[in-house]
Amino acid sequence: MTTPRPDDPAPVTGHPPSLVVTDVNKSYGPASVLRGVSFSLTRGHVHALAGGNGSGKSTLIKVLAGIERADGGVLGRPGRPEAELSGFTPARAWDAGLRFVHQDLGLLPDMTVAENVAFTRGFPRSGGGRIAWRRLHETTADLLGRFEVDVDPGALVRSLRPADRAMVAIARALADDSPDQVLVLDEPTASLPHHEVDILLGGLSRRARQGQTILYVSHRLDEVLSLADSVTVLRDGVVAATRGTRGLEQIHLAELMAGRSLGRLYGDGRRPDPAEARTSPSPPPVLQARGLTAGRISGVDLDVRAGEIVGLAGLLGSGRSTLLRTIFGAVRPTSGTLTLGGEVMTSPSVKAAMRRGVALVPEDRLADALFHETSVAQNMTIATLSRYMRWLRLSRSRERATAAGVIGDLRIKAAGPDQAVIRLSGGNQQKVVVARWLQRAPRVLLLDEPTQGVDVMTRADIYERVRAVAASGTSVIVASSDVEELAHLCDRVVVLRAGRVTAELSREEISVPEIVKYSYADKEAS
Numbered sequence: 273m274t275t276p277r278p279d280d281p282a283p284v285t286g287h288p289p290s291l292v293v294t295d296v297n298k299s300y301g302p303a304s305v306l307r308g309v310s311f312s313l314t315r316g317h318v319h320a321l322a323g324g325n326g327s328g329k330s331t332l333i334k335v336l337a338g339i340e341r342a343d344g345g346v347l348g349r350p351g352r353p354e355a356e357l358s359g360f361t362p363a364r365a366w367d368a369g370l371r372f373v374h375q376d377l378g379l380l381p382d383m384t385v386a387e388n389v390a391f392t393r394g395f396p397r398s399g400g401g402r403i404a405w406r407r408l409h410e411t412t413a414d415l416l417g418r419f420e421v422d423v424d425p426g427a428l429v430r431s432l433r434p435a436d437r438a439m440v441a442i443a444r445a446l447a448d449d450s451p452d453q454v455l456v457l458d459e460p461t462a463s464l465p466h467h468e469v470d471i472l473l474g475g476l477s478r479r480a481r482q483g484q485t486i487l488y489v490s491h492r493l494d495e496v497l498s499l500a501d502s503v504t505v506l507r508d509g510v511v512a513a514t515r516g517t518r519g520l521e522q523i524h525l526a527e528l529m530a531g532r533s534l535g536r537l538y539g540d541g542r543r544p545d546p547a548e549a550r551t552s553p554s555p556p557p558v559l560q561a562r563g564l565t566a567g568r569i570s571g572v573d574l575d576v577r578a579g580e581i582v583g584l585a586g587l588l589g590s591g592r593s594t595l596l597r598t599i600f601g602a603v604r605p606t607s608g609t610l611t612l613g614g615e616v617m618t619s620p621s622v623k624a625a626m627r628r629g630v631a632l633v634p635e636d637r638l639a640d641a642l643f644h645e646t647s648v649a650q651n652m653t654i655a656t657l658s659r660y661m662r663w664l665r666l667s668r669s670r671e672r673a674t675a676a677g678v679i680g681d682l683r684i685k686a687a688g689p690d691q692a693v694i695r696l697s698g699g700n701q702q703k704v705v706v707a708r709w710l711q712r713a714p715r716v717l718l719l720d721e722p723t724q725g726v727d728v729m730t731r732a733d734i735y736e737r738v739r740a741v742a743a744s745g746t747s748v749i750v751a752s753s754d755v756e757e758l759a760h761l762c763d764r765v766v767v768l769r770a771g772r773v774t775a776e777l778s779r780e781e782i783s784v785p786e787i788v789k790y791s792y793a794d795k796e797a798s
């Protein structure tokens with residue numbers, strides 16, 4: 273089989289389209305975000321929407337959902353009148369048969385599956401007006417059966433495995449059974465562990481084979497290529513390519529997204545510069561935890577030396593973020609000790625941790641890390657302000673110059689250093705927060721999901737910068753649900769399960785299968 277190059281013409285399908293979107297345009301002030309975007313979907317096929325950070329994917333999905341008004345564009349469905357996207361609303365999107373499942377799934381975790389379904393479908397009532405619980409459970413069981421989701425309608429959503437939660441959200445979105453619905457999935461696997469992704473993708477493939485039309489937005493190129501029949505690539509708000517996925521390789525898809533040749537993804541695939549070479553033989557650990565117990569984590573022992581990059585792996589709820597937040601002083605330990613730079617933290621607090629040079633890039637950047645009302649430059653330099661002070665005054669020009677450099681290095685799509693950070697796309701906001709701490713090289717850098725939502729082209733740039741701060745002596749701890757990222761980046765990986773350390777993998781032992789294995793079982797027990 274010959275491998276097609278990105279510029280090969282590739283007819284997508286021969287089937288009649290079930291949805292046609294034509295010539296969508298959208299600007300925010302002078303910024304033109306979508307320009308003449310057109311694509312079509314076919315019944316029974318999965319069509320993916322891919323593109324780098326800031327390419328316009330979310331904006332396009334918001335336009336289709338009727339949440340953002342387009343400046344122009346038309347949506348056509350067989351047997352229905354064409355709809356002008358400039359006048360689209362959520363109600364019109366619903367009438368056009370579009371059903372959305374967003375990354376957060378929109379489920380209420382402390383309610384049952386049946387209650388969650390009823391929230392959008394309505395609660396069935398008995399003759400006296402009371403909620404007919406039995407009927408609700410029966411109809412929910414019937415719905416779940418049709419979607420091959422093997423969960424109890426009475427189970428709390430919180431108790432479900434992640435893939436089942438996603439399938440419940442999908443079943444709920446399509447529950448009204450109106451003919452020829454289009455399912456739009458926006459990054460549904462962003463926080464799913466490795467093998468749960470496979471379960472979800474299997475479920476989606478089966479739905480497609482049964483005739484479901486699916487539009488699938490994802491940063492994960494492996495998913496796009498394994499699930500989708502065809503893909504539209506957005507680049508800077510225009511369609512760079514639409515083509516079938518058969519024979520398409522990840523690197524070619526990434527090149528279509530980037531609009532340039534990339535060589536290989538993730539650099540040369542080698543983990544250069546082991547920590548042993550960067551540090552003197554067995555220096556004392558900069559950070560030491562003994563029997564650390566706090567919230568979800570229990571009895572955790574951990575040593576991290578200067579210049580090391582240590583990964584924290586584990587399933588959702590395994591305690592990765594709690595461990596980072598405990599080291600940062602945001603969660604108080606109930607027992608155990610934490611030692612930083614040889615000093616036992618007797619009354620841990622965020623202030624005390626920061627004073628000893630600990631920095632945290634949290635998982636929820638929007639809530640916990642971005643200064644919404646300020647510029648990209650101010651968000652980047654807030655941790656290093658003293659560098660920009662001259663005669664007790666802040667040098668805005670130096671601040672801007674630094675930010676402009678980082679914008680270029682990390683390929684942040686922004687109008688410039690003065691742009692309000694809140695106007696950046698999600699992946700670009702993530703880069704700003706990570707860049708803030710990578711400039712400062714703190715003594716201990718805690719990174720929680722550092723590349724979530726970051727496109728594959730920029731990941732390698734972030735990894736390079738993380739390695740550079742480690743090489744300068746910073747101890748780095750990276751919590752990530754992306755096991756490939758951990759395998760690629762880390763000198764050592766500590767695997768957590770239900771708050772306990774199940775394995776510690778040395779550089780030689782690190783591999784994706786090993787990390788996955790110990791996310792489910794103890795190393796000693798296996």
Ligand SMILES: Nc1ncnc2c1ncn2[C@@H]1O[C@H](COP(=O)(O)OP(=O)(O)OP(=O)(O)O)[C@@H](O)[C@H]1O
Pocket residue numbers: 300303305323324325326327328329330331332685686695696697698699700725
């Ligand atoms: N309210 C807004 N005002 C100004 N510009 C905006 C606004 N919302 C989005 N943009 C710009 O539109 C462009 C596209 O953003 P969008 O969020 O659609 O990208 P994306 O492809 O979803 O990116 P990501 O992969 O990072 O989520 C970006 O350059 C962003 O800065």
